[in-house]
Amino acid sequence: MYLCSTLLLIASLIVESLTYTHPIPPGWTLHRRADPDTKLLVRLSLVQPNLHNLDAYLLDIADPQSPNYGQHWTPERVKETFRPSQGSADVVRSWLVSNLDAESSTIIQTDEVLSLNVSVAQAERIFTTNYNVYRANNGFERVGCHQGHNFPAHVAEHVEFVWPSLTYGGPRLTRRNSPPTVKGARGPRVVQPSAIDVKxxxxxxxxxxxxxxxxxxxxxxxxxxxxxxxxxxxxxxxxxxxxxxxxxxxxxxxxxxxxxxxxxxxxxxxxxxxxxxxxxxxxxxxxxxxxxxxxxxxxxxxxxxxxxxxxxxxxxxxxxxxxxxxxxxxxxxxxxxxxxxxxxxxxxxxxxxxxxxxxxxxxxxxxxxxxxxxxxxxxxxxxxxxxxxxxxxxxxxxxxxxxxxxxxxxxxxxxxxxxxxxxxxxxxxxxxxxxxxxxxxxxxxxxxxxxxxxxxxxxxxxxxxxxxxxxxxxxxxxxxxxxxxxxxxxxxxxxxxxxxxxxxxxxxxxxxxxxxxxxxxxxxxxxxxxxxxxxxxxxxxxxxxxxxxxxxxxxxxxxxxxxxxxxxxxxxxxxxxxxxxxxxxxxxxxxxxxxxxxxxxxxxxxxxxxxxxxxxxx
Structure with missing residues (x-):
């Protein structure tokens, strides 16, 4: 199952809030409004520096003509190169704190993500959006919002995208189990050991x-x-x-x-x-x-x-x-x-x-x-x-x-x-x-x-x-x-x-x-x-x-x-x-x-x- 994320970009300095809406993905329907008391994990992915250089960094160690071929980076160097700035984290955290009920919500920060446990009602108020329960064709249900999330412009420039917005589906196997011409057939085809001939x-x-x-x-x-x-x-x-x-x-x-x-x-x-x-x-x-x-x-x-x-x-x-x-x-x-x-x-x-x-x-x-x-x-x-x-x-x-x-x-x-x-x-x-x-x-x-x-x-x-x-x-x-x-x-x-x-x-x-x-x-x-x-x-x-x-x-x-x-x-x-x-x-x-x-x-x-x-x- 996948979260359909909302990309947040600053269009101009005078924009006060930003949101991108998108249609409900195929295979899903809006089933009902989410229970306002349902607990929800919201993840705000912070903008990372130096991503525009990622290709250059990689080609420097993977291009056969590079003198640095094979000189892979340490995890620590990767972390320091792409760690979001503390300033970005502070801006987003400060805005969240000013909008949260401290007694009923929690903010957790990692190097790349700010996460908060809040109720659906709190999330709807903070991000000016509606959360719904969406139902997949297979009956699976999921809380999300296809209307996107809203942020003040000074906050939006520090946020790459938000989870959850809406879900899509689950990992698809790339294995074929039955001939497509056999309707409803399931499972691999059994073969007798005597029929296995390496020639x-x-x-x-x-x-x-x-x-x-x-x-x-x-x-x-x-x-x-x-x-x-x-x-x-x-x-x-x-x-x-x-x-x-x-x-x-x-x-x-x-x-x-x-x-x-x-x-x-x-x-x-x-x-x-x-x-x-x-x-x-x-x-x-x-x-x-x-x-x-x-x-x-x-x-x-x-x-x-x-x-x-x-x-x-x-x-x-x-x-x-x-x-x-x-x-x-x-x-x-x-x-x-x-x-x-x-x-x-x-x-x-x-x-x-x-x-x-x-x-x-x-x-x-x-x-x-x-x-x-x-x-x-x-x-x-x-x-x-x-x-x-x-x-x-x-x-x-x-x-x-x-x-x-x-x-x-x-x-x-x-x-x-x-x-x-x-x-x-x-x-x-x-x-x-x-x-x-x-x-x-x-x-x-x-x-x-x-x-x-x-x-x-x-x-x-x-x-x-x-x-x-x-x-x-x-x-x-x-x-x-x-x-x-x-x-x-x-x-x-x-x-x-x-x-x-x-x-x-x-x-x-x-x-x-x-x-x-x-x-x-x-x-x-x-x-x-x-x-x-x-x-x-x-x-x-x-x-x-x-x-x-x-x-x-x-x-x-x-x-x-x-x-x-x-x-x-x-x-x-x-x-x-x-x-x-x-x-x-x-x-x-x-x-x-x-x-x-x-x-x-x-x-x-x-x-x-x-x-x-x-x-x-x-």
């Missing part, structure tokens, strides 16, 4: 298939000094018995091996969950990553305890960065946050590589989503400054955004529901976090029927791999040559409003994720599943191995890899994919083409070449 990777993709496809035959040598993790949300678990079943067949030395659980917001395993589908995502991520890397490498499992957080990675950011945390909510409906004493606040280990197989928020330019998108992407950029590689799946709905069982597209600049097979053309919607330029987005490919691992892969055609152009983030300069080549020679002749030609282009790379050939063990059976959910941990495993090799020779982890991947230094490190499309929004979407394209990115990795090039860097 036929078009029918069943195993670890050996992936090693052959991507030339990945590497034995870790510095695993104890290296870290990697996968993120799971809500009711997404794994069963140790399933891991052992998978390892017994495909990696016998790993039987008994388990990931290290990092509980966030109460996240735990639930082996007794009767819902088979709740075990597929985590099993897919862990079996692929642990199977490819081997027993030597410990894998962190970041288990966030709810799917109802705002936004997707907010829980992870708070667990990694104490300065991003705030206070615990007491409403029973509002979002859950934490104070500095919480066991989840800043104490989770930061892995060198993190794989995320979820999408969260539509990438659109309106006040419902834009401030949140920008803030979350900025926080990911700060992690990149510290040497963390964030890898995310690009999504499984082509140029549309998932809103199960439908999709979201833009019609007259407004999000509207559309069936995945609709023929009514609409404008494209990118998916966050893949659309963030500080994330390495991974699309999906497959071995064509009747072909082998020696043949070129294609873009998946059992589902449309996510890709396109961001509406919220401009194209980074290191993408210019590759993306301009695509736009000049291969882009379809859509109208100027259909996609943002100047936006951040994604995916960056791709890996096998074809639905129903990827073999996993779930609930005591071997199953076929897939999606870009498989592609992300596959690519993350390869980058983890790159880090292993660099650490072994005294070098640092690669951190933010996107500038390097697009540089001339890495020409020849990828297998170009030139066949396939990613339809959506009533169109064919884009076509795979020579060079970078918005279906498969730069292509699939050739690990030996990728490794050799990264080892040459400082």
């Amino acid at each position: 036929h990777c078009d029918d069943a993709v195993t670890l050996d298939c992936l090693r052959a496809l991507y030339n990945f035959h590497y034995d870790l040598v510095a695993a104890k000094r290296n870290t990697v993790g996968v993120a799971e949300f809500g009711t997404q678990y794994y069963n140790p018995a399933d891991l052992d079943m998978f390892f017994k067949r495909f990696a016998p030395d790993q039987v008994g091996n388990q990931p290290k659980l990092i509980s966030i917001a109460g996240g735990q395993l639930n082996e007794s969950d009767p819902n088979l589908d709740d075990f597929v995502e985590s099993s897919l991520d862990l079996e692929l990553m642990m199977g490819l890397l081997g027993r030597k490498q410990e894998v962190f499992l970041y288990e966030a305890g709810t799917m109802e957080q705002d936004p997707l990675s907010d829980e992870l950011l708070g667990a990694w960065d104490a300065y991003y945390c705030s206070v615990a909510d007491t409403s029973g409906i509002g979002r859950i946050a934490r104070d500095s004493a919480s066991s989840d606040c800043g104490d989770a280990p930061r892995a060198n590589v993190v794989s995320i197989s979820y999408t969260s928020t539509p990438d659109v330019r309106d006040s419902t989503f834009l401030p949140m998108l920008q803030r979350e992407c900025t926080e990911i950029g700060k992690l990149a400054l510290m040497g963390v590689t964030v890898i995310a799946s690009s999504g499984d709905f082509g140029v549309a955004f998932p809103e199960f069982p439908d999709t979201l597209c833009l019609v007259n600049d407004k999000l509207e529901m559309q069936a995945p097979n609709s023929t009514q053309s609409a404008d494209f919607v990118a998916a966050f976090p893949a659309s963030c330029p500080y994330v390495t987005a991974v699309g999906s490919t497959q071995v064509s029927p009747g072909k082998s691992v020696r043949d070129p892969e294609t873009a998946t055609f059992a589902f449309p791999s996510g890709g396109g152009f961001s509406n919220a983030f401009v194209r980074p300069r290191f993408q210019n040559a590759a993306v301009t080549n695509y736009l000049k020679h291969f882009a379809p002749p859509y109208g100027p409003s259909v996609f943002n030609r100047s936006g951040r282009a994604y995916p960056d790379v791709s890996a096998n994720g074809c639905v129903w050939p990827t073999v996993v063990a779930v609930a005591g059976n071997f199953n076929l599943t897939g999606g870009t959910s498989a592609s992300a941990p596959i690519f993350a495993s390869l980058i983890t191995a790159v880090n292993d090799a660099r650490i072994a020779i005294g070098k640092k982890p690669v951190g933010w890899i996107n500038p390097a991947l697009y540089s001339p230094w890495f020409v020849g490190s990828f297998n170009d994919v030139t066949n396939g499309t990613n339809p959506g929004c009533g169109t064919e979407g884009f076509r795979a083409s020579p060079g970078w394209d918005p279906v498969t990115g730069l292509g699939t990795p050739n690990f030996e070449r990728l490794l050799a090039n990264f080892l040459l860097l400082p």
Whole structure:
């Protein structure tokens, strides 16, 4: 679930109050006015200095041509560079104090956020707005306000945005469990062990298939000094018995091996969950990553305890960065946050590589989503400054955004529901976090029927791999040559409003994720599943191995890899994919083409070449 934030900007010195209203998001309705006595956590995100320099800071340590390549920042330097000024905090706090009842409200300040526990009635009076209860299509209810928050001009210039305004939804899995042609089908497809043949990777993709496809035959040598993790949300678990079943067949030395659980917001395993589908995502991520890397490498499992957080990675950011945390909510409906004493606040280990197989928020330019998108992407950029590689799946709905069982597209600049097979053309919607330029987005490919691992892969055609152009983030300069080549020679002749030609282009790379050939063990059976959910941990495993090799020779982890991947230094490190499309929004979407394209990115990795090039860097 997501909070639709209100961006507060000063238009002129004579403005006395500012607010941005926005429509209720698709899938939600205004149910009733909120109970005035309901306790509410309101978070005021303070304006941070130096954000306009973030790209320059990152390129200084991530551009292969920079003399400072690989010189990642310490957490303390990141904190001091972007800490909001005390003057800003004092102005906002003073205004709040003058409007609060000291006996029934509390203000808590962290470095980036001022949080207050107040009643709905108090919040409505302070911010001159109305709070309502909104109901989602699935019956979930949430307190928020779509009318925005009002501030005096002298206060508004210090506030970036406010939570809560309104919510959107929950993290969407990017895994496909059933063929879209089978109405109502659920769960992965069971396959008999005798049908799993490593010689036929078009029918069943195993670890050996992936090693052959991507030339990945590497034995870790510095695993104890290296870290990697996968993120799971809500009711997404794994069963140790399933891991052992998978390892017994495909990696016998790993039987008994388990990931290290990092509980966030109460996240735990639930082996007794009767819902088979709740075990597929985590099993897919862990079996692929642990199977490819081997027993030597410990894998962190970041288990966030709810799917109802705002936004997707907010829980992870708070667990990694104490300065991003705030206070615990007491409403029973509002979002859950934490104070500095919480066991989840800043104490989770930061892995060198993190794989995320979820999408969260539509990438659109309106006040419902834009401030949140920008803030979350900025926080990911700060992690990149510290040497963390964030890898995310690009999504499984082509140029549309998932809103199960439908999709979201833009019609007259407004999000509207559309069936995945609709023929009514609409404008494209990118998916966050893949659309963030500080994330390495991974699309999906497959071995064509009747072909082998020696043949070129294609873009998946059992589902449309996510890709396109961001509406919220401009194209980074290191993408210019590759993306301009695509736009000049291969882009379809859509109208100027259909996609943002100047936006951040994604995916960056791709890996096998074809639905129903990827073999996993779930609930005591071997199953076929897939999606870009498989592609992300596959690519993350390869980058983890790159880090292993660099650490072994005294070098640092690669951190933010996107500038390097697009540089001339890495020409020849990828297998170009030139066949396939990613339809959506009533169109064919884009076509795979020579060079970078918005279906498969730069292509699939050739690990030996990728490794050799990264080892040459400082």
